[in-house]
Amino acid sequence: MPIIEARSLTKRYGDITALDGLTLRVERGESFGFLGPNGAGKSTAINIFLDLVRRSSGSLSILGYDPEENPLEVRKRVGSLPEAGGLYPRDTPRDHLQFAVRMNEADDDIDELLGRVGIEDAADRTIGGLSKGMRQRLRLATALVGQPELLLLDEPLSGLDPAGARVFREVIRKERARGATVFFSSHIMDQVELICDRVGVMHGGRLLLTDDVHEFRREMDADPQLTLAVESPSEDLAERVSASERVTEATVDDGTLHLTCRSPADKSAVVRWLDESGMAIADLHSRGPSLEQAFLRAAEAER
Ligand SMILES: Nc1ncnc2c1ncn2[C@@H]1O[C@H](COP(=O)(O)OP(=O)(O)OP(=O)(O)O)[C@@H](O)[C@H]1O
Numbered sequence: 632m633p634i635i636e637a638r639s640l641t642k643r644y645g646d647i648t649a650l651d652g653l654t655l656r657v658e659r660g661e662s663f664g665f666l667g668p669n670g671a672g673k674s675t676a677i678n679i680f681l682d683l684v685r686r687s688s689g690s691l692s693i694l695g696y697d698p699e700e701n702p703l704e705v706r707k708r709v710g711s712l713p714e715a716g717g718l719y720p721r722d723t724p725r726d727h728l729q730f731a732v733r734m735n736e737a738d739d740d741i742d743e744l745l746g747r748v749g750i751e752d753a754a755d756r757t758i759g760g761l762s763k764g765m766r767q768r769l770r771l772a773t774a775l776v777g778q779p780e781l782l783l784l785d786e787p788l789s790g791l792d793p794a795g796a797r798v799f800r801e802v803i804r805k806e807r808a809r810g811a812t813v814f815f816s817s818h819i820m821d822q823v824e825l826i827c828d829r830v831g832v833m834h835g836g837r838l839l840l841t842d843d844v845h846e847f848r849r850e851m852d853a854d855p856q857l858t859l860a861v862e863s864p865s866e867d868l869a870e871r872v873s874a875s876e877r878v879t880e881a882t883v884d885d886g887t888l889h890l891t892c893r894s895p896a897d898k899s900a901v902v903r904w905l906d907e908s909g910m911a912i913a914d915l916h917s918r919g920p921s922l923e924q925a926f927l928r929a930a931e932a933e934r
Pocket residue numbers: 644647648649650667668669670671672673674675676
């Protein structure tokens with residue numbers, strides 16, 4: 632049974648077609664990145680998956696349930712980010728998570744949840760006084776309550792700095808290791824390729840393509856160079872990295888690792904390898920077309 636199965640899913644608002652015939656399957660254990668520029672229809676699709684918005688036509692199954700017919704069954708099994716308005720400024724993160732745990736009839740340890748997203752020190756401060764990134768981390772912790780089978784996350788990286796993005800990747804890695812399926816929307820290709828197996832590109836309400844993430848990068852990208860900001864690089868870093876068969880050259884210069892990969896397609900695998908081997912990547916730049924250009928190319932190829 633697929634975890635998400637949408638067929639010809641369409642949403643109209645008067646004359647606007649926010650979602651135009653979305654057909655998509657996501658299998659158990661996958662991590663799927665839902666990409667697209669502003670207004671592409673990503674939030675509309677996710678909100679329909681969560682039964683926050685009703686579809687105009689088409690069919691949908693989330694974990695075997697139609698969210699319109701069985702919203703509670705879906706909600707019990709799915710972790711999502713609460714709306715910004717769902718965080719009460721006078722509550723503390725601890726209050727908020729205690730409430731979420733009670734609502735889900737779950738038994739998560741609040742301190743452990745706060746620790747996983749790195750805001751344990753802010754557990755008893757008021758949410759109104761937290762930074763945007765800290766609030767986003769709290770929203771992510773909320774999505775984890777009850778060990779959901781599926782994480783459906785709309786722009787989870789929004790407002791996160793490089794350290795926050797790293798926390799997010801770590802959380803996703805652990806959730807997948809536990810067997811969860813992950814589906815999230817983003818504009819940030821460089822982050823998406825660290826986390827996803829597959830991407831779908833939305834434009835103008837339509838799903839233009841779905842592809843393996845490395846294939847997608849290869850098709851969109853012609854430059855094999857990468858630049859990474861590294862926290863406390865070891866002395867032999869350049870040597871270690873250039874020993875990889877995917878790398879032809881590596882130099883380190885004042886905390887910055889410059890890499891030339893054997894081919895553009897190797898870039899995402901190399902970054903993933905470095906991240907998983909424990910290297911503290913503070914930031915990364917990959918030359919090549921912007922995601923916006925990639926969307927436009929995909930849209931043109933579609934015509
Ligand atoms: N409640 C609504 N009423 C009217 N139009 C809407 C409504 N919600 C969304 N739309 C329209 O549907 C289209 C798709 O919007 P949606 O929010 O799904 O895009 P998105 O890909 O999530 O964009 P973003 O990255 O900016 O969040 C847009 O043209 C938007 O203006």
